[in-house]
């Protein structure tokens with residue numbers, strides 16, 4: 582059974598150290614800089630940091646925070662599911678929880694950015710109604726936006 586926890590302590594993010602995932606030519610890995618960046622955003626307004634566990638073992642991580650340049654939006658900064666547990670709905674559950682959280686806090690919507698070759702993330706976004714958005718600030722990948 583998968584359980585979901587809200588985390589509030591920076592050191593709980595350290596669980597991402599050494600985590601990797603591959604999809605075709607895409608290689609995801611968490612370096613110190615990325616982990617520090619997540620820690621730096623932990624307590625921004627309306628942030629939500631989630632960890633999924635399976636039998637008390639780490640299964641996934643997701644975070645959303647308000648450090649986005651358009652007022653009233655939350656930024657889904659990170660989402661990661663252990664590769665052995667992909668395609669079992671954990672990513673969907675994370676996104677659903679982020680949407681519920683963003684709506685509860687009266688935001689305008691959620692944005693997220695992903696690599697051009699990150700098809701799983703792109704499909705996940707589409708599944709929840711995110712649309713591709715022409716981001717004037719970032720052209721190195723695809724930006725998705727969900728408007729409430």
Ligand SMILES: CC(C)(COP(=O)(O)OP(=O)(O)OC[C@H]1O[C@@H](n2cnc3c(N)ncnc32)[C@H](O)[C@@H]1OP(=O)(O)O)[C@@H](O)C(=O)NCCC(=O)NCCS
Pocket residue numbers: 602609659660661662663666667668669670671672673674694695696699700701702704705708
């Ligand atoms: C993206 C990610 C979080 C999805 O997590 P997940 O738990 O496998 O997602 P789900 O099981 O809820 O799947 C949701 C949808 O995503 C899409 N999807 C997930 N994996 C996919 C794959 N390998 N190929 C195509 N679509 C995929 C599907 O549309 C799927 O819906 P469906 O099962 O009804 O067809 C996961 O692949 C991951 O952790 N990837 C590595 C980290 C990463 O790339 N994060 C995003 C950085 S921006």
